[in-house]
Amino acid sequence: MELLLQSCDLATAFLLIYGLRRMSSPATASSGIALAGIGMLIVTLASFLYAFGVKGEARPHLPVNLLLAGIALFVGTGWAWWRGGRVPLTAMPQMVALYNGMGGAAAAAISAIELLVHPDVGNVRLGIAIAGGFIGSFSFSGSLIAWAKLEGKLPKPWRPRFLQIGNGLVLLVAVASATAMPALLPNSQLLTLFFVFSLAFGALITLPIGGADMPVVISLCNACTGMAVGFEGFVLNHPALMIAGTVVGAAGSLLTLLMARAMNRSLGNILFSNFGETGREETQVTGQLKPISAEDAATTMCYARKVILVPGYGLAAAHAQQKLYELAKRLQEEGADVKFAIHPVAGRMPGHMDVLLAEAGVPYEMIVGLDEINGEFPTTDVALVVGANDIVNPAARTDKGSPIYGMPILDVDKAQQVYVIKRGQGKGYAGIENALFTADNCRMVYGDAQEVLGQMLQSIKELVGQR
Template identity: 40%
Template sequence: MLSQGFVSAAAIAASVLFVLSLGGLSNQEKAKRAVWYGIVGMAVAVFFTAFGPGIGAYWLMIPMVIVGAVVGAYVAKKVEMTEMPQLVAALHSFVGLAAVFVAWSADLERRRVLAARALDAGAEQFSAFAALVATKAPDELMFLQIEVVLGVFIGAVTFTGSVIAFGKLAGKVDGKPKQLPGGHLLNAGAAALSLLLAILYLNGAGFWTLLLIAALAFFIGYHLIMGIGGADMPVVVSMLNSYSGWAAAAIGFTLSNDLLIVTGALVGSSGAILSYIMCKAMNRNFVNVILGGFGGTQGPAAEIEGEQVAIDAGGVASALNDADSVIIVPGYGMAVAQAQNAVSELVRKLRSAGKEVRFGIHPVAGRLPGHMNVLLAEARVPYDIVLEMDEINDDFASTDVVIVIGSNDIVNPAAQEDPNSPIAGMPVLKVWEAKQVFVCKRGQGTGYSGIENPLFFKENTRMFYGDARQSIDSLLSQID
């Protein structure tokens, strides 16, 4: 059994590693090292927590850790990068459910301590956590109850919200916003009733109040995310990441675990900041997004004129061979088709021919923040030619060819031209200003968010239909 001093020192070390990990993930060149910081920090945290003072039942803990490690390794090897967004959402749900169970257990132990005190029972009858509770004064027990309520409520919202987000990202739940009759009033009513039950609980009501709070919070999480449209799902993922962090922090306060408090606060605050940054990049109101205020139509959409004109691989290759400057705009379609390696090879051939090739990355491209950057880094695309929207948006007008691979909303001119569009006001990549635009797309559908794109009907746009990887592969042999 390790002393508390060792555990406290390990908590500080792990916290520093987590901070370094978060800081490094903002830069592609440092990302791999940052991931290792996080891995080492988590290993230190788990080891010193497991063997710290007051911890026992290793006969149960060790097998569970082994089972979890085996399952985690299996999932990590099986899950493709295209499935990473839904995996992240699923993992958030585990954190939320864990918070609910820990909070329930904490309250049961609190009640046990109070009953034992009433009977003058000895401390030797207490579990490790109950012994910790037994040292608390009455006012500290009140704070414990507040922590329990927060853990149950935030954890339950995170759980069902993450499950629905997983379903939408995996295509198992319709991506269009849907709410029950009453809409936001149902969420507000459930939140108000939860607050009333919390007050009753803090004033001595039974365990049933926590069960009802959990049930109401489960409903809020479900109904909240169901009401958010596909166009806002990247923000939803980072928002749920924040929720899971605050749920973990609540668990940390309940268990008096400083490391869990620090880690949860880091995840919660970074997730909230990322959500705000993404909302700003999408010209969204943060409060409206998290309340499901976007994703539906704002009025009659502008009528689109023209037709979608298809082109074959030969036509695209000819334009690329004649071009001096090329910008590639990747989206989730590239991830689905796993076309990143073919795109990387195309870039290599074009650059070898002396052409200027760059990538334009929208902040919410894909279904997870940084999704496209990770895919391109995995395919060994040079970091210096991968540019963010603000860095490259003014260059489209002087670009010969733009290739859009599986993107819809982030290159949709309706965001600037149609005030009734669901994405009106959202900053987008102005690809239509280039001399020629080729859109790699499976078919004529409206994409995940269900929003029509006038770009596909413009005179300088040609539709390069087919699977993105096969389409790009068909170009490789025709590039001079």
């Protein structure tokens, strides 16, 4: 039995690492996810065998525990299978936040049980169990707040006076209770105090963070969940948990730092400051918005030789990714060089736009990142922005008073002609005016993205038919 369990752990470790390697390329990401999923299935089923793998230990509650575990596995798998197939792509960030939170909650629950049942495991393992419990609790409550913000349950950041002082006191109580644990365990009251204040700290530190920073928060919670799982894997002496947690924690941490860098902000600035408060006066946007019909915009695009398409969250909200790809193919048929420009923090979570375009069947070679595409905008005839806002705002380059000053953006304003498809005249996720929209070379096409793109397609077909 021991050999079988070790073999399962080894197979799981290989599948997780190899699956992650394949996820590094869009062409192989799907198979990488499947391989990693198979690895998790193996170790999950093997965990039931673990109940029979330890000899000489009396476990009178084993039948009940196995029954409860089986029920939990059945309900969890059924709910995830049913719900996962029905979640629209626009709600994927919320689902990811919830899954992050559930992983953190599971790690915190393991920590609580180990601290109550096996408080004499030694100072090192005890310390790691406490750390895993704190990080897991932080991830759980923080992820729930992130979910509520993305779902619209908490539409505004909560920023009362002296919040940071209150957060410090909450953290101090959590640390003090953790410090007292080695001498006082098993003590259910102390353990309850520790987890209550750990959960409170995760919620309180996430509440003030604005919606524009939610992608970074989700990535951070993902990293925290991985670290918590890795810690609890060490406590349980479970290699698969240690490897999976370490891989997730490392990948999530790296992604969090890369995203913060893409916004030209430090992680500390995101967590401990109010986004949008720069201490400098923001330059007022002058000029008029210049609307144009979808048909007139399509006429210009029909004769363009080079077109760059810039998708944003508005494209996902309108479910218009298929229409945009149809437009791209039509323009290619007319001889245009067409590419999709992707900003690292476009959408509401890392890779949101990449997944959106992959769902529509856009070839990977047409999707270009910020660093590679920015040099091409000055030679581009038409740049079409669909539902993006802050990531194309030139104020990030020119206005030192802007909250997004210094953030790398797509240099859409340098194209010869810019068209922006937008539902209305509202501000972006960061809540600031966009200087691009009033630029001399920019025209606004108002309406639902799917309808507007459909009108553009029809107009191009009619123009071609009249030749």
